[in-house]
Amino acid sequence: MALKLSVIGTGYLGATHAACMSSLGFEVIGFDTEVSKIELLSKGKVPFYEPGLEELLSEQIRSGRLSFTTNINDLADCDVHFICVGTPQVKGGNAADLTYVNSALESIAKLVKAGGLVVGKSTVPVGTATRLRSKLIELNPKADLAWNPEFLREGFAVEDTLKPNRLVVGVVSDSAEKILKEVYASNLKENTPWVRADLPTSELVKVAANSFLATKISFINAMAEICEAADGDVTVLAKAIGYDPRIGSRFLQAGIGFGGGCLPKDIRAFMARAEELGAKQAVEFLKEIDAINLRARQRIIELVRKDLSDNLQGKKVAILGAAFKPDSDDVRDSPALDIAVQIQAAGAIVTVHDPKAITNAQKRFPVLNFSTEINDTLKDAEIVLHLTEWKIYRDIDPVKVKSLVKNAIMIDGRNALDRQLWRSAGWKFRALGRSNNE
Ligand code: UDX
Secondary structure: OOOEEEEEOOOHHHHHHHHHHHHOOOEEEEEOOOHHHHHHHHOOOOOOOOOOHHHHHHHHHHHOOEEEEOOHHHHOOOOEEEEOOOOOEOOOOOOEOOHHHHHHHHHHHOOOOOOOEEEEOOOOOOOHHHHHHHHHHHHOOOOEEEEOOOOOOOOOHHHHHHOOOOEEEEOOOHHHHHHHHHHOHHHHHOOOOEEEEOHHHHHHHHHHHHHHHHHHHHHHHHHHHHHHHHOOEHHHHHHHHHOOOOOOOOOOOOOOOOOOOOHHHHHHHHHHHHHHOOOHHHHOHHHHHHHHHHHHHHHHHHHHHHHOOOOOOOOEEEEEOOOOOOOOOOOOOOHHHHHHHHHHHOOOEEEEEOOOOHHHHHHHOOOOEEEOOHHHHHOOOOEEEEOOOOHHHHOOOHHHHOOOOOOOEEEEOOOOOOHHHHHHOOOEEEEOOEOOOO
C-alpha cells in the first residue's frame, strides 16, 4: 500500500512539498494552524506567488489525493510526517527561532503510528534534529525521526521539488532510510544523487550550501567595488572567471545583493550556532559576507546622490522592483525595498513598481508610494532605479519612456539591462561595478 504523507506547515516549502508529493501519487494531508491559509489552500488557491504552483495544487485537490486541515488529529493515519514550518531570525538576535519546529514536533509526536517517521525539512541549527529525535522517542518510543533538507529556490519551487539536484537524508536507522527511499522512489529511478548522512551533517549541508551561495554573491560584489575604484567592469570580469569550470558562472551576478527568507537569516543563524559550539572563528568570514551584501545597498544610494544631489529632499525617485528577486512576490529582507525606504527617509518622494509584490510590500512599508503601472511610476521621475530584474523591465523601450521622466538617468542595480541600448537612447546609465564614465 502506498504511504500516506502529512505536511506540517504550509508556507512556500510545505505547500509546494504537499502538492508535489500528491502529484507523485501519494495521498497527502497538509496541516497549518493558520485558518485563513488552510481555507485558501483547500480551495486550490496559493497565498503567495509561485509560478506553476496554483495549477498543480488545484489539480491535486481535484484528484482527491490532496487535502488540508487545521486539526492535527486528522494526521493520525499518516505514515510519514514532514515538518516544513518556518525558522525565522529571532527578534533582536542572529539565532534561528525554533518555536514553530518545537511545537510541530510536540503536537505530532503522540500521533505518530508505530513504525511511523517524522521528517524535518525546515532549515535548523545543527544539533536540533538529534534533540528533536530524543524528544520524539521519549514521547513515542515506536516512532523515528530523520532530517531531509530542502534546497528549493523561490520562483522554481515546483521544478526544484520534483527534480532536485540531490536528495540528502540524515538518518539514524536503516528503516528510516528505507521509508525515505519509498517516498523518493521516482527520483531514485531518475538517478538523482542520494546522500545518506548522520543527523548533524544533514543539517549542516543546508547551511553550508546557503553560506557558499551567499559567499559567491558577496565575492562578486566585492569585485564590483574594486572594479568601480579601478574603472573596470565587473560584468566582464564575472563572465571571464565563470568560464573556469572550477568557478562556474552562476551566482556571479553583481548588484544590490542577496535578500529573501533564507540566505540572510541562514548565514546569521550559522554564525550564532558556531559560536555556541565554540567554533566561532570558522565562520567569522560570514560576517564580512553579510557586510559586503549590505554595503551594496549603500553604494546604490551613493550613486543616486552623486547623480542627483546630495540633498534628496523632495526629489522624485522611481523604483522598478520590490520583490527580493524576480518571479516571486516575497519581500522578506528585499534589498530593493530596503533601498526604497532609505531613499524615502532621506526626504525623496519614492514610487515603487513591481508586477507581483506590491501587496506584500505595501503591508510592510505603507509609507512608500506604489504603482502597478510602469509608465505612471516613471512619470516626472528625476532618477530611475532598476532593483529587481523582472523580465518586463528588460522589455522597456528606453526611447519610448524617455519623454515620461524629468531626467533620463537610469541606475541598474542588477546589471541586467542593456547599457548600450539605454545610452544610445540618450539616457545617463549607471550601474554597480562598472565604469560610470560615459
Ligand atoms: C535560496 C537557495 O538558492 C535555495 O537553495 C535555498 O533552499 C533557499 O535560499 P532563494 O532564497 O529562493 O533560494 O533565492 P536565490 O535564487 O538563491 O537568490 C537569493 C538572493 O540572491 C536573491 O536576492 C537574488 O537576487 C540574489 N542573487 C542571486 C544575486 O544577487 N546574484 C546572483 O548571482 C544570484
